Amino acid sequence: MADIDVTFDTRPLDWRTAVSFAGIAAVGLLAVLLPVFASEYWLVAIIIPFLILSLAGLGLNLLTGYAGQISLGSGAFMMIGAYATFALQLRLPAVPLPLALVATGLIAAAVGVVFGFPATRIKSFYLIVSTLAAQFLFEWLFVKFPWFYNGYSAGSISLPDGIELFGLDASSLEGRYYLTLATVAILTLIASNLVRSQTGRNWMAIRDMDTAAAVIGVPIVRAKLQAFAVSSFILAIAGALWAFVYLGSAGVHSFGLTRSYQILFIIIIGGLGTIRGAFLGAAFVSVLPLSLDWLSQRLFGGNVDASLLQNSQKVIFGVLIVWFLIREPEGLARLLSSATAPAASLHPRKIQRSSSC
Amino acid sequence: MSFFLETLIGGLLSGTMLSLAAIGFVLIYKASGVFNYSQGSLLLLGALTFATLTGKGFPMIPTLAVTIVLLILAALAIERFLLRPLTNRSPMTLFMATLGLAYIIEGVAQGVMGAEVQALDLGIEDIPIFVGDILISQFDLVAAGVAITLTAILSFIFHRTRFGISLRAVADDTRAALSLGMDINRIWQIVWSLAGIVGLVAGLLWGARQGVQFSLSLVVLKALPVLIIGGFTSVAGAIAGGLIVGAGESLAETYLGPFVGGGITPWFAYVLALVFLSFRPAGLFGERQIERV
Amino acid sequence: MTRPILQVKNISLSFRGVKAISDLSFDVAEGEICALIGPNGAGKSSLLNILNGVYRPDAGEIVFVGTPFHEINPLDAARRGIGRGFQNNALFSGMSVMDNVIVGLSRHSRTTIIEEALSLPRARREAMQFRQRAAEVLGLFGLTPYAKTIVGTLAYGLQKKVEIARAVVSDPALLLLDEPLAGMNAAEKEDVLAVIADLNRRLMLTIVLIEHDIAAVMKLAHHIVVLDYGRKLAYGAPDAVRNNPAVIAAYLGGRKNEVAA
Secondary structure, three states, X not given: OOOOOOOOOOOOOOHHHHHHHHHHHHHXXXXXXXXXXXXXXXXXXXXXXXXXXXXXXXXXXXXXXXXXXXXXXXXXXXXXXXXXXXXHHHHOOOOOHHHHHHHHHHHHHHHHHHHHHHHHOXXXXXXXXXHHHHHHHHHHHHHHOHHHHOOOOOOOEEOOOOOEEOOEEOXXXXXXXXXXXXXXXXXXXXXXXXXXXXXXXXXXXXXXXXXXXXXXXXXXXXXXXXXXXXXXXXXXXXXXXXXHHHHOEEOHHHHOHHHHHHHHHHHHHHOOOOHHHHHHHHHHHHHHHHHHHHHHHHHHOOOOOHHHHHHHHHHHHHHHHHHHHXXXXXXXXXXXXXXXXXXXXXXXXXXXXXOOO | XXXXXXXXXXXXXXXXXXXXXXXXXXXXXXXXXXOOOOHHHHHHHHHHXXXXXXXOOOOHHHHHHHHHHHHHHHHHHHHHHHHOOOXXXXXXXXXXXXXXXXXHHHHHHHHHHOOOOEOOOOOOOOOEEEEOOEEEEHHHHHHHHHHHHHHHHHHHHHHHOHHHHHXXXXXXOHHHHHHOOOOHHHHHHHHHHHHHHHHHHHHHHHHHHHOEOHHHHHHHHHHHHHHHHHOOOXXXXXXXXXHHHHHHHHHHHHHHHHHHOOOOHHXXXXXHHHHHHHHOOOOOOOOOOOOOO | OOOEEEEEEEEEEEEOOEEEEEEEEEEEXXXXXXXXXXXXXXOHHHHHHHHHOOOOXXXXXXXXXXXXXXOXXXXXXXXXXXXXXXXXXXXXXXXXXHHHHHHOXXXXXXXXXXXXXXXXXXXXXXXXXXXXXXXXXXXXXXXXXXXXXXHHHOOHHHHHHHHHHHHHOOOOOEEEEEOOOOOOOHHHHHHHHHHHHHHHHHHOOXXXXXXOOHHHHHHHOOEEEEEEOOXXXXXXXXXHHHOOHHHHHHHHHHHHHHHHO
């Protein structure tokens, strides 16, 4: 009976697990030491946005990749995060930033539950309507009522006292980096715990076959609303980081429908239903514009029209989305694990290890 | 009172424009069970091609022919490279694929033809007509006429021709249709070409009204509430939905708008759709899906 | 008969004018295996769907463990202890065998999402208990070597076993099985039949199953309900049903010789 190791995960400790532990530790060490040897440009323009986009992707992936509830409203929830944090820091300055972020997440979670409620009564596809409604509603709301942006004429918001952590000024490059890193690390850990838990399994059951799931005993309504809540929580914090830690100041336009598309593309390319998918997708999305720029410099001496570059990017994204959906719905995440498991890749759809990470 | 009627009628007429855009979605949904997010991009492609060529001086009729051929080619390519590999996948997967497709089409269209706003002249004058005390736009009337004609033609095709019946069979149960020897690929090619042409008509009318620009592709966002309210599987529903959304938006903006500072048009239709979803998930004319386990 | 655990009383159901079930009534005693047989379209799956809350009957009542209900929410049905195996293998295709089975334990979960998110001790303890229970059930079905395999990649017969395992893991009071032997070869059938008989004998599990393999049903079931066009044609012990002239005429026909085996 005890053929299966039940003490930890359902995976026994083999060399592959050991390697991934070592890998994670190495990445962790690298991440902590990064400011020491990475250039300022890289940290500010690439690494920090990459981390924040990964976080946003993580949030959306829980909802769409794991629970199968499609959402085009990620931008709206990031927006709520930015504006909520702004309101809290402005009107309740005594509340320290980390706490404000948590409160922001909770506010967004509540909103997420409201807009996710239709999900409990209609087919997943129709959620597009609900999430788009959220997207448009909040784009309008935060511009229409000056209370939200405190009447600043540009309509954009920034933290009144800068970024302050435990009494220390964290607006320096290192401060911003470590704040982002810590936040992303903590939330990734939480997300990772959730997807391996009963809740995570419930989500995947709902995604795969929700009529059967209900009959089996999965609390569908509760699980769906939980997915919306957790997803919105994470997206909101990502939004706050994006606005204040990365951009410095932001407005509604930073979180428009294009942003929602972008986050969705990140998880499709990176891998729906995987934790590392968000990171892989965000890395890709961050790196692609740079690569195209670099390529155009090399091949055409920089004489390429900016809009042509943008349109090429669009086409490339579109082609990749379609290609990944056709060939590899689990995106880069699956491609990479196939590369490191040569035997399995011969029969890509045969005996596969269960992947929840 | 006449102001109210004017607002209402104006709303209804602009609603027919929405219906026109929505009909393309219904076609594809009826045939492949897919919500085609790229319908708006196809609309843009058609209108942009037409506007660019006529802008360069080419006469209208040949340009129209060329554009239609282009759209048919696009439909063939889509069927071959997107639909066929994704047969029997989940609706969510198909939807996301059409999202990717939208990006491809837009990128190509704008990359080749530029992103500036282009004027489109169809020769229809936008002279206001007075009916009693009420002001009606002639352009809107033409659009409404076109929409009704299209609906009639499509309804005829669906319900009276063999092709139409095959279409509905394919949509209902692709595997069964295959086993009966129906050429699904051919049917999809025809349907997507039709959808492209319908989109072209809608795109030309929209383009004539507001200029051909990127925002045309966002018509998909306008069409979604229309489809929710009217039902995804009914052309008549698209008309009904369009009318309701058009009138609703017009009245809401005029009468509710002042209370909240205006600008409610972008989201009002969606909230309306959400309300409908709570009470009639299949839409006014749509078919209720019964899930068998 | 011991106290009936399930009573179907005058159930009727129709779909858009087509009558799926007409005024159906029968009892199932606790601890017995009751088989529903009849031609396709006779309303058998529909009845199971009513018991699980997927469909709502037009008329009639169900009494389960003494509590009557007309319609029920699927989650409620699961919570009351009605387990279900589906006709077309409604497994969660993206998950492993082990995970599929553990999902079956959801109704027993007591941890909150916060506890799970922070991996607090109570959550970890429950997770371990669930894994142990699932491992037990997998062992029962001989599925242990496949615990980490994604179900979508398994052979059909194995998938069926996972379905039943998933339905059984939460200790239901009543197990509904929809054609558990469909699509299997003789060896696989023997296997699954043995498991079903075992579950019934050792765990005193009441089982209602739909099956087309009459020979198997005759050997396995304590009582048989014969349905035809949504109507009850006969009810009784296998022998009685086998010799019932109405049943022979409508369903068993000239295949009486087969059945005698």
